[in-house]
Amino acid sequence: MGMNGAVAIIDALFLGLYVGPEALGAVTLMFPVFMLLVALSTLVSSGMASQVARYLGAGDIDRAQAVFVGAHGLALLVCGILVGSFALVGAKMAQLFAGGAGPLADMGQTYISIMILFSPIMFTLSLNSDTMRSEGHLGLMAGVSLLVSLLNILFNYVLIAKLELGVAGSAYGTVLAQLVAFACLLVYRFRGKTALRPRAFLNHGLHSHWKQTLALGIPQSLNFLGVSLVSAAVLASLQLVESTTYADTVSAYGVITRITTFVILPLLGLSMAMQSIVGNNYGAEEWHRSNRGLGLAIAVAFIYCLLVEVGLILFAERIGSLFVDDQGVIGEIVRIMPVMMSLFVVGGPLLLLSYYFQAIGKAAQAALLGLTKPYLFAMPLVFLLPKMFGEAGIWWAGPTAELCLLTLAAVTLVNMKRRAGFRWGLFRQA
DSSP states (O other): OHHHHHHHHHHHHHHHHHTOHHHHHHHHHTHHHHHHHHHHHHHHHHHHHHHHHHHHHTTOHHHHHHHHHHHHHHHHHHHHHHHHHHHHHHHHHHHHHHTSSSHHHHHHHHHHHHHHHTHHHHHHHHHHHHHHHHHTOHHHHHHHHHHHHHHHHHHHIIIIIISOOHHHHHHHHHHHHHHHHHHHHHHHHHHSSOSOOTTHHHHSOTTTTHHHHHHHHHHHHHHHHHHHHHHHHHHHHHHHTTOTTHHHHHHHHHHHHHHHHHHHHHHHHHHHHHHHHHHHHHHTTOHHHHHHHHHHHHHHHHHHHHHHHHHHHHTHHHHHHHHOOOHHHHHHHHHHHHHHTTTHHHHHHHHHHHHHHHHTTOHHHHHHHHHHIIIIIIHHHHHHHHHHHTTHHHHHHHHHHHHHHHHHHHHHHHHHHHHHOOBTTTBOOO
16 A cells, blocks of 8 residues: 555656646646546456455355456446547546646646556456455565556656656556556466466356446445545636636645545555454454454554644645645645645544444445545535635635544444444444
């Protein structure tokens, strides 16, 4: 998780230092579309992984192979729809996000067109990485992830800093890194110890198990779709308030987005680790261990988020100057980042609660705490607050959404304490 966040940071550094703030702004404009790619990729891969893990565990190799093959067919269909849709409306979409034709729209279109055209590589790599997790090859999966991250940094340096390909270099760097990693996975599929070999494509149809894959993949993909929609809402709201510093503000938002990605991904890693530990102990009725695991995770998340929040607020100007030398963009970073990060210390523990309820089988509570922030709170607030407070209201939407989620979490925990008898609404009693 941390390596993926580091790639986002280094990519932004290369673009800001070697191309300019306009390149950062252009890539930021396409961030909602990129997150849509991630959401759709997660839809297929997570839905497939859940089935493959169960079938392999039950020794049903034939069904596991059918799901594996069918997921590739579904991924190709989704990618085909994406490529066709972008060919029809891609230019107009880029101009819409950029507030009209111009360099920002052109660079944004260049970047995202490459990502969409080569999306089958991204989808296939995601499928095979999640399959390795289902097969129990966690070390190999981590190695592939590390390889992609390191190659991405290397290719970005060569293509952006040395060959001066600009935003196209950023996109091609990502694609090339994924392509090399996929080639390594292909060698593993042919020669490694696995039941899911390429010859399975000769025995099963590409349309296998689509319904089940989609049904199981929707919950996780909705989280990434929420990120995509909130980002699009921020960009749309900036245009609605007719910001006079739109280009600088978008570039600053791009830097802040990369930074928040970097600091949130380790938090997601902590959440997943907590989920595994708590889930196993809760299932074994070792309540004291599951309680201790949750308590430790919340404490670590709180301390981590507090340190991150204080650091980003105090050193906003210095951090901004690492990415760009444009004083207008740096000034926007100094103005916006302290507001956006003002309640990060609350967001971390709240994120853990959603994963915790999922781990102990409380699907309703997990969905309530996991999905309401982007869909019910953040998106409406991005449009409502600027009507009362002007452009500054856009940046206060995130902290306000955290407060709303905190209130909802408190109500949920009180209800859990009353109905299930959990201490503090969280800890199962022996």
